[in-house]
Amino acid sequence: MFAKPVILYSIGKDSSVLLHLAIKAFHPAKPPFALLHVDTTWKFREMIAFRDRRMTELGLPLLVHVNREGMARGIGPFSHGAAVHTDIMKTAALKQALDLHGFDAAIGGARRDEEPSRAKERIFSLRSASHRWDPRGQRPELWHLYNGRLNPGESIRVFPLSNWTELDIWTYIARESIPVVPLYFAAGRMVVRRNGMLILRDDERLTLQPKETPELRWVRFRTLGCYPLTGAVESRAATVPAIIEELARSRTSERQGRAIDHGESSMERKKVEGYF
Amino acid sequence: MDGGTDRGLLRFIACGSVDDGKSTLIGRLLVDADVVPDDRRAAAADLAGLIDGLQAEREQGITIDVGYRYFSTPRRRFIVADTPGHEQYTRNMATGASTADLAVILVDATKGLLPQTLRHSAIVALMGIRRIVLAVNKMDLVGYREDCFAAIVEGYAAMAGQLGLRDVTAIPVCALRGDNVIRPSAAMPWYRGPTLLDHLEIVPAAPVEDQPFRLAVQWINRTDGFRGYAGTVLGGSVRPGDEVVVLPSGVRARVARIVTYEGDLERALAGQAVTLTLEPEVDVGRGDVIAAAGAPPHLSDQFAAHIVWLGDAPMLPGRPYLLRLGTATTAATVSELKHRLDIASGSQRPAKQLAPNDIGLANLSLDRALPFDTYDDNRETGGFILIDRLTNATVGAGMIRFPLRRAANIAWQDFTVDKKARTAIKGHRPAILWFTGLSGSGKSTIADGVERRLTALGRHTYLLDGDNVRHGLNRDLGFTDADRVENVRRVIETARLMADAGLIVLVSFISPFRAERRLARERLADDAFLEIFVDTPIAECERRDPKGLYHKARVGELRNFTGIDSAYEAPEAPDLHLHTLEMTIDEEVDRIVEALQRRGVFD
Ligand SMILES: Nc1nc2c(ncn2[C@@H]2O[C@H](COP(=O)(O)OP(=O)(O)OP(=O)(O)O)[C@@H](O)[C@H]2O)c(=O)[nH]1
């Protein structure tokens, strides 16, 4: 249906499931898509190591895009704040990469149960030539008939996992033995408490403030992103079955630990501006 | 790819008129079922705020787009779609309804049945949702009185009966306080039926009937000598060895293997995405349907269907749209609109077009025959969408009712003397010069000049003039958008016959809509086709006003006049763009004759 589709591979659990499904769907051929990772240069080191290992194992070529301009300006979450960092190193970087390669369909692992404005997403979500989402003018989406027709410059974001919940993802990971980044599993890790979040000091770019002392805690991550913006949760769940059991009892939402989501409608605003 | 494969999954929607309390009810259900994360609950201003996730929704206190929530109770898993009640967002309600097994239709006890109650019930009925919960909400505002509830239930029974909805369970609720949502209501001891959740937990999901096998081919899997057909099973099941037919071609074969990543399957069921290989290897393309040979789908280029119109511009019979059915896409037009549902009276009325949010029954005519089932037999192979060819927006949802086989009875007759022979006699090739522009822009004057020049050169022409054609062939048509589309369609077909006869046809027609000019270009593509934009500013046309029509339109004596109260969509890429204020008639004629020579119509 599309001239140049790409899978957005963010290294997280949803991306891992998405990639697994794509490999299965096209078997015995290889998925006829490019794979793209937008690297903000602030991802957990374990994520990058996992990414490189997986790509070698699967024998799939991966495009990695970094916003060089943003990097040259030294944009980061500490110096510029979470909003500016995400806007430039993630949203703008994604747009750059899509424009650079001329991708007309970007397939991602976002799910409707992640966040209230995502619950309003279509499976085929239209973006204008400037990559904007118009939540009030979405195409009706009937049965399983998707309208991927584009006017010049427009593109589509495709969310095949829209109807999956966090629990569905983990159940499927268990069933299919899909490898995921070890950060999802609880371990003793050195974390600092900052703004109510438990932050893993992944490298020395995180400078400790007075009175901040890293402490050893049993934690894991429910979502993965830029390490300074992603809070860990206290947990002893070190296996997939333990995670599934923990989720059944959880009273908090998955993205609760994400600094960038907070504030009224901030996810919606980011999405309108072209965030995935 | 749905997360759940539980047999007990229930998909339902909440619908009804604006402010009846749909979002509040879903919010209440989620809170009382204790499935809302604490941080989400703390962030929401009220119950509806748990669902209304868009900023504009919270600001305006209404739901704009369908929102999905996933939850489970110890007894069942649910996907609920909260839909907007506002008429303007009917398309989003239809989106939610298309995949639902059950509909909770809300009615505000203080307001009773409203036009939107009927519209939503009709959409639900047409989309094949058989199980209905009538939730009479805001019972607190009517003192929890049984007679209020009974009156609404009785009124709704009549409406439901007319729409063929037979399975209706009525529950009096107060979404705000939670009466009869999960907890039985102490305030309504007279009600002894189930609470909403009780009912949702035990109601059987839509029965999966024993359907014949269908697979819509999504992708041809070709690698290292392997050739398979990937797609989702849209009905029934399939095993290796089964005899299948490939449509539209009608070729038969046997299923050799059902290939998946985990190894070959012994059987594939509806909903599964698989790759089939066939024996012998026959020609199969993307968009084809592979079906049980013993129970094939219909194959036709015409059918009758219910349409829910979701576009911002009206649906006009004769206007070409793209139709997507399964994995196939083709051009289609509504050849006849049988009736529309009049929401105010609840009755079926004859109609010439469908306005936004209208529901109607129509005959459709496709550019080529496609395989399909009736919607009642199979939602996936009997439902289609219509796409606007210019904006690419999804503008219609259709449910096929029955095939029409007129095409089968009227075969195309081939004759010996063909266009080539006629061209040889004439000494020039046929062509169509399509003049478009405002009334008074000079189309007829220029066309007349061209025709005189061509006749002098010994070329055989014919001029179809808008006004003249309306005296005869199109005398039954007026100036509504629907009639204008039909007017142009007939002229296109007439021009086509004349071009086939070998003539250079000049069409001088306001032809205000891009869609119809595009149709002309496509229908007449076999011959040289020149779209000529006679571009005269409206102020100048109005100053000239050769027939006094602009004056009449301005004073209101003439309705639907192009450029005044009916749109003129200027061509975006005409073959010739004549700025009449800067050229003489002779220069314009020169340009057109040169263009014909360039296109090889004559030397
Ligand atoms: N008194 C009373 N008010 C209610 C009840 N249910 C909902 N409301 C109020 O009715 C108003 C509309 O509620 P919503 O849930 O937003 O209505 P809706 O049907 O979702 O509206 P749209 O989605 O815009 O069509 C709000 O002010 C609610 O608080 C009820 O049971 N009793």
Ligand SMILES: [Mg+2]
């Ligand atoms: Mg609502």
